Structures are given as structure tokens and as C-alpha cells.
Amino acid sequence: MGSRQITEKSLAMLRSLPRISLANLRDNPGSRKNNKRGRGQYGGDKHGAGNKGSNQRQNYMRLGYETGNNPFYLRMPHESYYKGHHHRREYPPISLLQLQKLIDTDRVDIDKPIDIASIVKSGLYHFFPDQKHFGVNLTDEGADIFAAKINIEVQWASEQVIAAIEKNGGVITTAYYDPHSLLLLKNPKKFFETGQAIPRRMIPPPDAIEYYTSAEMRGYLADPEKISEDRLRLAQKYGYELPVLENDSNYSMLCERKDPRQIFYGLEPGWVVNLKDKCILKPKDEELLRFYAS
Amino acid sequence: MIDDTEDAKAREAEIEMKRNISRLSSAHYNIINDRKPYEEPKSLAHLTVKYNRKIYGKYGIASGVNPNICWPTKQEIADKKEFESVAFPYTIKEMMETAAENRRQQNLKIELREKDVAAKFAKLDQWKKELNSKIAKKAAEVQAAKQKKERLVEEVRRHFGFTLDPRDERFQEMLAKREKEQKKQEKLAKREAKEKNMIAKLQQQNIEINEKS
Amino acid sequence: MATVWRSQYAFARFFVGKTVRILNNASDLGARLKPESISIPLSRKYSNYAASPFVSKIQEQYEFEIVKNPPEWGYVERFLPLETVPQIKPKESYPSGWIAPKEEAKNLPYYIARNKNHQIPIYLEIGYRGQRKITKIKRIEGDIWLMNDLIKKYLKNKCNRYVETRVHEMGKFIDVKGDYVNILIDWAHAQGF
Numbered sequence: 219m220g221s222r223q224i225t226e227k228s229l230a231m232l233r234s235l236p237r238i239s240l241a242n243l244r245d246n247p248g249s250r251k252n253n254k255r256g257r258g259q260y261g262g263d264k265h266g267a268g269n270k271g272s273n274q275r276q277n278y279m280r281l282g283y284e285t286g287n288n289p290f291y292l293r294m295p296h297e298s299y300y301k302g303h304h305h306r307r308e309y310p311p312i313s314l315l316q317l318q319k320l321i322d323t324d325r326v327d328i329d330k331p332i333d334i335a336s337i338v339k340s341g342l343y344h345f346f347p348d349q350k351h352f353g354v355n356l357t358d359e360g361a362d363i364f365a366a367k368i369n370i371e372v373q374w375a376s377e378q379v380i381a382a383i384e385k386n387g388g389v390i391t392t393a394y395y396d397p398h399s400l401l402l403l404k405n406p407k408k409f410f411e412t413g414q415a416i417p418r419r420m421i422p423p424p425d426a427i428e429y430y431t432s433a434e435m436r437g438y439l440a441d442p443e444k445i446s447e448d449r450l451r452l453a454q455k456y457g458y459e460l461p462v463l464e465n466d467s468n469y470s471m472l473c474e475r476k477d478p479r480q481i482f483y484g485l486e487p488g489w490v491v492n493l494k495d496k497c498i499l500k501p502k503d504e505e506l507l508r509f510y511a512s
Numbered sequence: 513m514i515d516d517t518e519d520a521k522a523r524e525a526e527i528e529m530k531r532n533i534s535r536l537s538s539a540h541y542n543i544i545n546d547r548k549p550y551e552e553p554k555s556l557a558h559l560t561v562k563y564n565r566k567i568y569g570k571y572g573i574a575s576g577v578n579p580n581i582c583w584p585t586k587q588e589i590a591d592k593k594e595f596e597s598v599a600f601p602y603t604i605k606e607m608m609e610t611a612a613e614n615r616r617q618q619n620l621k622i623e624l625r626e627k628d629v630a631a632k633f634a635k636l637d638q639w640k641k642e643l644n645s646k647i648a649k650k651a652a653e654v655q656a657a658k659q660k661k662e663r664l665v666e667e668v669r670r671h672f673g674f675t676l677d678p679r680d681e682r683f684q685e686m687l688a689k690r691e692k693e694q695k696k697q698e699k700l701a702k703r704e705a706k707e708k709n710m711i712a713k714l715q716q717q718n719i720e721i722n723e724k725s
Numbered sequence: 726m727a728t729v730w731r732s733q734y735a736f737a738r739f740f741v742g743k744t745v746r747i748l749n750n751a752s753d754l755g756a757r758l759k760p761e762s763i764s765i766p767l768s769r770k771y772s773n774y775a776a777s778p779f780v781s782k783i784q785e786q787y788e789f790e791i792v793k794n795p796p797e798w799g800y801v802e803r804f805l806p807l808e809t810v811p812q813i814k815p816k817e818s819y820p821s822g823w824i825a826p827k828e829e830a831k832n833l834p835y836y837i838a839r840n841k842n843h844q845i846p847i848y849l850e851i852g853y854r855g856q857r858k859i860t861k862i863k864r865i866e867g868d869i870w871l872m873n874d875l876i877k878k879y880l881k882n883k884c885n886r887y888v889e890t891r892v893h894e895m896g897k898f899i900d901v902k903g904d905y906v907n908i909l910i911d912w913a914h915a916q917g918f
Contacts, residue, residue: 224894321821322819322823323843324814336804339804341806363821364820365820366820407805482804484797484799485797485801493801496798497791497795498791498801499789499792501788502789502790503788
């Protein structure tokens with residue numbers, strides 16, 4: 219058929235048509251719809267309110283009202299099982315398969331430690347700290363095909379995930395960030411443009427402290443010796459050879475961890491980062507230093 | 513030759529102004545050209561710390577803002593410390609200890625309950641047996657009483673020749689007679705049994721004496 | 726200096742409970758304001774300029790050092806957002822199942838270009854409450870009619886049924902009636918797109 223002829227034709231057209239100007243541009247038909255004005259035959263008369271009844275008289279029944287009988291939204295009394303659900307923390311998930319896809323398509327740099335800021339930087343993961351989201355939950359979908367050596371820091375992980383990452387010679391840590399720190403991590407550029415000093419990260423609440431101090435979950439407050447013991451235990455449980463990290467070329471990168479009061483890698487609390495001038499202001503005042511080091 | 517006189521400068525400024533045909537406000541024009549929007553503060557908001565921090569963050573030192581304001585004041589630091597002492601009253605060690613303590617308490621409770629249940633379980637078979645025997649005994653008793661009653665009725669009927677109601681007077685009289693007779697018999701039987709025992713004993717004693725001598 | 730009252734409630738915290746007080750920098754000394762109009766307390770939930778103090782009130786002078794081109798700048802650049810989706814460097818294997826486009830595919834008379842995220846542009850469009858499923862193959866260059874014939878033949882052999890398609894030459898897409906997304910993606914990978 220004529221795909222060649224069509225290109226020839228269109229090129230010929232292009233050569234002969236006049237140059238584009240405001241005079242010969244027009245919107246695509248159907249892209250703009252005129253607003254209905256309340257005058258004349260179509261917009262006027264009853265003004266879209268129909269005939270008589272509560273609708274035309276703008277006397278609508280409230281949402282959910284069922285003309286007198288017990289409405290659906292009032293039929294169910296309180297159920298005890300969802301008590302306090304709005305106080306519970308949420309961790310929006312990302313699976314190991316998705317993480318592998320990000321790594322394969324170079325959207326996440328594995329030569330540097332991965333934390334929630336780098337995952338959000340890829341543009342394919344979103345979370346909202348103001349909706350009680352407290353970080354990343356790494357799920358085990360894709361644990362069997364995961365093959366990347368990474369130093370990753372998440373907020374929640376299960377045993378299979380930890381095993382899958384350590385099997386490939388990587389390091390996983392679970393760390394707690396309070397909502398203010400998460401807002402900073404979500405959009406670091408916006409934070410630096412407000413010109414504030416980097417704040418300290420807060421300690422976890424009492425009901426989360428057990429998770430983040432346990433070696434089984436690789437908590438950031440746990441004892442490193444217990445963590446290495448647990449690495450061995452997991453290797454035995456899931457049947458893989460525990461890779462020796464010290465012999466790795468990337469050992470220093472893999473060991474890089476954040477201080478419990480630190481929000482960003484490499485940047486201490488109290489510093490003011492200016493993106494325009496490409497400079498960092500570090501305070502020298504004693505009281506400030508004491509406050510930010512506490 | 514560079515004409516540096518004031519007239520030339522004024523003319524240059526005028527030309528620059530005329531070059532700007534964007535019809536943007538001066539603030540927006542400055543923002544587009546990466547300068548801070550307002551040179552002079554036009555609103556109370558422009559005098560606040562928050563606004564000036566933002567201007568410093570976006571435009572750097574060129575904005576002319578003193579970076580001192582980026583850090584919190586002493587009062588703010590004190591306030592923050594107070595807030596944190598109230599919002600996060602426990603240190604990590606304390607929290608760990610309380611959590612461990614809670615865990616221990618829970619486990620202890622579970623253990624005690626399990627022990628309790630295990631102890632009771634061991635006795636379960638015995639209890640079952642006891643219960644069954646109790647029930648059987650009761651049933652047996654009831655059965656025995658019923659049978660006895662029936663027997664009596666039979667006997668009385670045989671004696672009288674017709675079924676007599678147990679509650680009748682004659683029945684009661686019969687029963688009473690019967691009981692007396694039975695008692696007499698029992699007494700006789702007992703006496704005989706006793707005599708037999710005595711005789712047996714004496715005989716035994718005689719045998720022993722004979723053996724000794 | 727002109728004073729601009731943004732809203733009635735701006736800076737109201739200065740005179741909540743203090744009805745007789747000289748106001749901050751207000752040239753009319755609050756003549757326009759009445760205490761009743763500021764009875765509504767300032768909402769502390771949202772951060773606004775009114776809750777922030779004036780710069781002139783700050784007396785603290787901190788010592789600080791400005792470090793130009795600091796060695797930690799690498800850490801800062803790490804989390805600045807990228808302008809575009811990065812190009813993919815070739816690797817030995819892609820465990821997630823991503824298949825790179827092959828050079829030989831450019832010799833074919835037709836071509837399916839990858840999209841911005843380096844994926845094959847074959848999508849499923851579902852309409853009418855799930856009753857209509859259309860597989861859309863977008864970004865087709867070259868001889869689209871030839872490709873259409875090939876696809877129809879391939880699907881006829883694979884699925885033992887006639888498959889209806891719609892070719893849009895100007896829009897550079899083909900609509901296939903039915904859900905053949907995975908089959909067509911495998912076909913495209915086999916071709917090398």
C-alpha cells in the first residue's frame with residue numbers, strides 16, 4: 219500500500235504551505251468546549267435544574283438520606299476491630315521486582331547507598347507523609363529473581379526480603395524517620411530552597427522501638443554483632459552461601475550507614491545547603507553545635 | 513571610546529526599559545531573570561524570617577540576606593528542647609527496657625497459663641473416670657431402688673393376690689412386718705456368725721497350744 | 726513604607742487578648758481594626774508568614790563558615806531530581822525481564838519505537854465496564870499495512886481465530902480487538918523492537 223507515497227505527498231505539502239503564524243493555527247476540534255451561559259434557548263429557561271421537585275427548588279436531601287428509613291451509613295454500629303486505625307502507621311509497598319526493574323533501567327544508582335530519597339527520585343514511587351505514610355515497605359514479590367548487590371535502607375522489610383538481598387551480597391537496614399524528616403526526604407530540593415538548617419531526625423515511638431532495635435529486622439539501632447549472627451542464621455535457613463562482605467570491592471560503600479540523628483547521607487544536621495551558590499554553611503557556635511549533636 | 517557620562521547611562525537605562533516588552537510585573541520579570549523579586553519590601557510578609565530564608569535559599573548570597581536567620585534563635589532552641597522532652601519523654605534505652613519487660617510479662621503469663629492447663633490435663637483422665645463412676649453409681653443406686661420397690665410390690669402382690677398400691681396402708685403394714693422379720697433373721701445370722709467365729713478361734717488356740725507343747 | 730493587610734486574620738496573634746496595644750509597624754495604629762473582628766483565633770495548623778517573626782527582631786549573630794565547593798557536594802547532587810529519564814547502559818543480564826531493543830530491527834520495513842521509559846508501547850484499553858478490550862500498538866513507523874497483515878496472520882495462527890484490527894496510518898497505531906497484549910509484546914521482542 220502507499221506508505222511511501224504518503225510520505226512523499228506530505229513532504230511536498232510541507233514544502234508548499236506557508237509558514238506557521240497565529241493566523242493559521244487553530245485548536246483541535248473538540249479540545250475546547252464553550253461554557254454554557256444561562257441565556258437563550260439552551261442554557262437558559264430552567265438553567266439545568268429540571269422540573270419542579272427538590273432539584274429545581276435547590277432543596278436537596280442530604281447525602282446518604284434514604285427518605286426516612288434507617289440509612290446505610292447509620293445502620294452499622296461501631297465495630298471494635300477497626301478501633302484506632304487512623305492512628306496506625308502505613309508503609310506504602312514497593313516490591314523487589316519493581317526495585318529490580320528500577321535498577322535494570324538505571325533509574326536507581328546502585329553504586330551509591332539507596333534510601334527512600336533515591337527511590338522517590340526515580341519518579342516511579344510516591345508516598346505522602348501527611349497521610350500517615352511512614353516510609354517504604356519492601357515486599358518479597360520477585361525475591362527469587364532479585365540479583366543486585368545494593369546497600370539499601372527501608373522502613374519495613376520481612377525476613378524473605380532480607381534474605382534475598384543478603385544472598386546477593388548486599389546490605390539492608392531498617393530505619394525510622396519521623397514525618398517531618400520524611401517530608402524533607404521526599405523533596406530535598408524544595409527543602410533546601412526554603413533556606414532552613416537541616417534538622418535532626420527524631421527517635422522512634424515506643425511501639426516501634428522493638429522493631430528498630432531487633433537484629434532480625436536489621437534495625438538501625440540494633441547491635442551489629444547480633445546482626446552478623448542473624449545473617450548466618452538466615453543463610454542457613456534459606457540455604458545460600460553467606461557472601462563475605464570484607465572481600466568486596468565496594469565494602470566501604472556497602473558499610474555506609476546514617477547516624478540515628480542524620481536525615482541525608484553525608485550531610486549533618488545544622489548545616490545550611492545553598493543550591494544557588496553551591497555552598498554549605500556550617501555553624502561554629504557552641505550552643506548550636508551542641509543542640510544539633512544531641 | 514566609551515561614553516561614560518551620566519546622560520549616556522540614563523539613555524542606556526531608558527533603552528533597557530524599552531527593550532522589556534514582556535508586559536510582566538517587575539517582580540515577575542526579576543523572577544524570570546533569576547533575581548530576587550522585590551528589592552524593597554512591599555508587604556509585612558517581606559520582613560519576616562520565613563520569607564527571607566526562602567529568598568536566601570532560592571537566590572543565595574546575591575540576594576543580600578544575612579544567613580544568620582537560617583538557624584533557630586536561642587529561644588527557639590529552648591522551645592524545641594522543651595517540646596522534645598515532652599513529646600519524646602523516654603530515651604531509647606528506657607523504651608527498649610519497657611518493651612522487653614512487656615514482652616517478658618506477656619510470655620510469663622502465657623507460660624503460667626500453659627503450665628496450669630498442662631497440670632489439669634494430666635488429671636483429666638482421672639477426672640473423667642471419677643465422673644463416669646459417680647454417674648454409674650448414681651444410676652446403679654436409682655436402678656437398685658427401683659428394682660427393690662418392684663420386688664416388694666411383687667411379693668406383696670403374691671401374698672395378697674392382687675396388685676396393691678405401694679402407698680396403701682396394707683402395703684405399709686406388710687412392709688413393716690417384712691422388715692421386722694428381716695431384722696430378726698439378721699440378728700440370728702449375726703449371732704450364729706459370731707458363735708462360729710468364737711469356736712473357730714478356740715479351735716485355733718487349742719491347735720497352737722498343742723503344737724507348742 | 727506601605728502596609729498591606731493580606732487578610733483580616735493576618736498577624737492577629739499579636740492582638741488576640743490584647744485589645745489595647747500598639748501594633749507592629751502599622752502606620753494607622755490599628756484604627757481600622759476592631760477587637761471583635763479578630764476574635765477568630767489564627768489557625769496554627771498551616772505555616773504562614775504571619776506566624777513567623779520579623780527579621781529586625783532577631784538579635785542572634787551566629788558564627789558560621791561558608792564552604793564553597795564543599796567535598797560533600799556529591800551527596801547533595803545525589804538527590805537533586807533528574808531532568809529526563811536516563812538512558813540505559815547495556816548490561817549482561819536484566820533479571821527483571823526487560824529486553825533491550827536490537828539493532829537488526831532497524832532493517833525491517835516497519836518499526837515500533839520504544840517510549841520514554843524504554844518500554845514497548847503496547848497497551849490494553851478497557852471500556853464499557855470491562856466489556857470492550859482493545860490492544861493498542863503505538864509509535865509505529867514505516868510500512869504499517871505490512872505490519873498489520875503480519876500481525877493478523879500471526880494471531881490467527883496462534884489463537885485459531887480471526888482477529889479484527891484497525892489501522893490508523895496518521896496516528897501511527899494499530900488497534901487489535903481483544904486482549905493480546907502479552908502475545909504481541911513477545912512478538913515485538915522476537916522481532917527485536
